[in-house]
Amino acid sequence: MEKGAKLIANIAGLLIVVFFTTILAFDAGKYPAKNRFGVLSKVVSIIGETPSAVKSMLFELPEYLKATQDFAPPINLLEEDIYALHTFGPTNEAKLVNLRNDKVIKNWDIGEHKPYPNARYFAQLLPDSSLFAYVHEGDWAGVISSSGEVIWERSGDLVYHHSAEIQSEKIWICARDHGYLHTYGSATLDTFFINESKGIGVMDEVILGIDLETGATTDSISMLEVFERNELNPVYKSYYGPAQGDCFHLNDIQPVTFTDTLHGYEKGDLLISNRTQNELLHLRPSTLEILHTFNEGLSSQHDVDILGDSAIICFNNHSPSLFQLQFNVENDQHEGIYSEVAAFELNGDRKTELAISNKMTQEKIYTSTEGLQEFLGNGYVAIEEQNEFTVYIFKDDALVYKNALNYFGKTEFVEIPNWTRFYRP
Numbered sequence: 001m002e003k004g005a006k007l008i009a010n011i012a013g014l015l016i017v018v019f020f021t022t023i024l025a026f027d028a029g030k031y032p033a034k035n036r037f038g039v040l041s042k043v044v045s046i047i048g049e050t051p052s053a054v055k056s057m058l059f060e061l062p063e064y065l066k067a068t069q070d071f072a073p074p075i076n077l078l079e080e081d082i083y084a085l086h087t088f089g090p091t092n093e094a095k096l097v098n099l100r101n102d103k104v105i106k107n108w109d110i111g112e113h114k115p116y117p118n119a120r121y122f123a124q125l126l127p128d129s130s131l132f133a134y135v136h137e138g139d140w141a142g143v144i145s146s147s148g149e150v151i152w153e154r155s156g157d158l159v160y161h162h163s164a165e166i167q168s169e170k171i172w173i174c175a176r177d178h179g180y181l182h183t184y185g186s187a188t189l190d191t192f193f194i195n196e197s198k199g200i201g202v203m204d205e206v207i208l209g210i211d212l213e214t215g216a217t218t219d220s221i222s223m224l225e226v227f228e229r230n231e232l233n234p235v236y237k238s239y240y241g242p243a244q245g246d247c248f249h250l251n252d253i254q255p256v257t258f259t260d261t262l263h264g265y266e267k268g269d270l271l272i273s274n275r276t277q278n279e280l281l282h283l284r285p286s287t288l289e290i291l292h293t294f295n296e297g298l299s300s301q302h303d304v305d306i307l308g309d310s311a312i313i314c315f316n317n318h319s320p321s322l323f324q325l326q327f328n329v330e331n332d333q334h335e336g337i338y339s340e341v342a343a344f345e346l347n348g349d350r351k352t353e354l355a356i357s358n359k360m361t362q363e364k365i366y367t368s369t370e371g372l373q374e375f376l377g378n379g380y381v382a383i384e385e386q387n388e389f390t391v392y393i394f395k396d397d398a399l400v401y402k403n404a405l406n407y408f409g410k411t412e413f414v415e416i417p418n419w420t421r422f423y424r425p
């Protein structure tokens, strides 16, 4: 091959590799970590080290942006201030905004910690107006003060993902370690034994507690250990089978805020959203005992919350299959199944449908990944429909806000929401 032709072939090859590694990076929010995809990982690593100016040329239109013109005109009938903490953006910022009037209340610079160019950040506002933040599927987490000072940060330990929930001085976060991530997605995962049955390669997950003041680990609970302690086999139990080793896939860890001896709940127990198993677990961290399970009608659920002290609720995505991509709700294949807020009694029985679920069906709200609900009091409920880039707020079951978020300076685009936190000031 002539030199010129060879050069063109090499450039074309590189572009193809860039294309596919980028696609892999966006697959369900999982990124190609070091060695995860061998040679491909090395290329991604090199791209990750290129100057930001070059990256901005390569990723001018990241997949986590959509054109504003593709959205219907927003609805905003809010009569009260509702704040949203919005985190994703090419500028690595978190912004607390007042949705009623679009006013930016506060801004934090999170810094560049993304493992791939369009990675999403997650943030939680702390009581002293500082910000806990981490990068989804990356290894950085930290607390940034209200004045922008980094109070603490940690990296290189575990990979953090999905939600994190505050329990007074600590925060619970879904995590996994680098070792498992190296082989995740591969056909040759490590084999090990659990409950004296041979598993087929299971990626462990960690229920991680972090001290919000210092960043130190307070709790590190292995899901494999939890399953072993309760004589459960994650592969056998998984609706999807081995699911490429992703047999748990934690989506949310919600601390129990009340004690109810009649139903066996103690303050400090945890509710675990265990996606691949399509169930919620009521776990006592001190004994690793699973006290209740909640699973009727659940499919790929995400955010689990407690409503008052008598109902367990969760955002039930109703995704028809584990790796099903988002598809148009108007498509015949969709069969009229939408996401909902599923509610359970404390003993695990399914409760009567909540009014909000009927509203979600009316609005045809459906997201195959992520998704959350927030009951804000005074009749307000916020819903995040991540795959459609849309945030809804209902007031006494009437839709009073529907919009895509754009606070990063490019009005032609809206950004994907990522566990947007909502507050009523």
Ligand SMILES: [Ca+2]
Pocket (backbone or CB within 6 Å): 163, 165, 252, 253, 254, 303, 304, 305
């Ligand atoms: Ca939650």
